Amino acid sequence: MSIGYVPPPPSRFSVLSTSSISSDHFSPTNSSPRFSLASAPSINSTLVGSSKPSQPRQSIYDRPINKTRTAEVSLSAFSFLFSEMIQYTQKRVSGINDLERRLNALGYRVGLRVLELLAWRSESASKAPKRETRFLPALMFVHTQVWRAVFAKQADAIEKSVENPDEYMIVDNDPPLERHISVPRDMSTLSCSSFAAGIVEAVLDGLNFPARVTSHATPTAQYPHRVTILIKLEQEVLAREEVLK
Amino acid sequence: MAIFGLWIINKAGGLVYQRNFAEGLAPLTSNEYLVLAGTLHGIHAITSRISPAAGSSSGAQVIEGETFKMTIMLTATGTKFVLLTSLAETTADVILQKVYEAYSDAVMKNPFHTPEMPIRSEGFETRVTTVIGIGQS
Structure with a gap:
């Protein structure tokens, strides 16, 4: 001293x-x-x-972009972040629709990057990387690959609307996003998975399947947090699918 | 062996959660519960300062009566979890730990909960039910 x-x-x-x-x-x-x-x-x-020979702290930019095994994020940490995101957004909106729209916009920004990242990873991983040009394979890509990259699991189902030919649904029985969220009764129509809907919308947009994507809570007795992500495709996509048939 | 009730007291001494699980407690109004919780908060503050041993004390941990036992768990943030059980109950500490876990998950990570305010979270109710069992109300 x-x-x-x-x-x-x-x-x-x-x-x-x-x-x-x-x-x-x-x-x-x-x-x-x-x-x-x-x-x-x-x-x-x-x-x-x-003076000690200390290692420089590795930032996120120094990590290899293709390694996924150790790149997982703590769900607890993310839950706190997501909670703050919702509280922040909630202070700046009027009404539930507005809140969902904003969450969707936040998710959209994530989705753009997710698609970019997955394209990059598939480029280096497979000899013949491909980009989906038809809608159903693209939807499968979202259901499997995107979900696995973002939520570390697959979505639970893909459904096609019986009434409307332009509507498709992705079902997640236990979305990690909402695992710790209890929506109060007076906001029961709110679905915080609008964030996930935004991700889906961005990925589909990036693959050139413009669509309006919304999220709806569809709880069952077994899965109280179950959500359905509803994809409503633009007419041009259907027309193109028709031509490609 | 019975668990009578669970209280959660915020760091200011307000009762933010109260639930009964078994018959045997005197029926009280919500106001009386608030007063009791506030009193316990005060007692706890006193007990944490009268320790004869040097250094800081965690305060009262168990208060026992002839017919019941009150186990108090103080968290790092000053929130208190209180479990009212029968004298023979030995799992109070474990249960409180699990309730604390449920609290950190279903209450603190819930964007619709305001800190230090009464807990109205369905997820927390479910988690408490799985930890302790179905109560009345």
Whole structure:
């Protein structure tokens, strides 16, 4: 401790002394030596710390982009983040529809990147990477690959609407996004998986299947958090599918 | 062996959750519960300061009567979990730990819960039910 105390860093010392003089003359005089005493060991320790051969902290940009096994994120940590995202959004909207739209927009930004990343990964992983041009394989890609990359599991079902030929659904029985969320009764129509719907919308958009994607809570007795992601395709997609047949 | 009730007291001494699980407790109004919780909060604060041993004390952990036992768990953030059980009950600590886990999952990660306010979360109710069992109300 005495070693660190003998050569006091001049700049720091002067800053300390001038500030204490300018702020108040009448403070007890023992306060300034106590200050330097307290700061001396900390300076010492930082010097020792920096002299050690320490490894540089790996940032997310240094990690290999293709390795997925160790790149998982804690669900707890994400749940807190997602919770804050919802609270933040909720403060800035009027009504449930607006909230869902905003969550969708947030998810859209994630989805764009997910598609980019998956394209990159498939490029390096397989010899003949391909891009889906038909809708059903694209939907399977969302159901399997995208879900596995984002939620570490597959979605549970794909359904086609009986009434409307332009509507498809992805069902998740236990979406990790909503595992810790209990929607209050007065907002029962809200589905926080609008975020996931945004991801789906972005992926489909990126694959050139423009669609409107919404999320709806469809709880069952067995799966209280079950959600259905409803995909309503634009007419041009159906027309193109017709041509490609 | 019976578990009578569970209280959760926030760091200001307010009762944010109360649920009964078995017959045997005197029926109280919600106001009386609030008063009891506030009193316990005060008692707990006192007990944490009168420890004769040096250093800080965690305060009262168990309060026993002739017919019941009250197990108090204080979390790092000052929230208190209180379990009212029969004297013979030995699992109170384990149950409180599990309730705390359920609380951190279903209450703190729920965006629709306001901290320090009464807990109205379906997910938490379900989790507590699986930990302790179906109560009345």
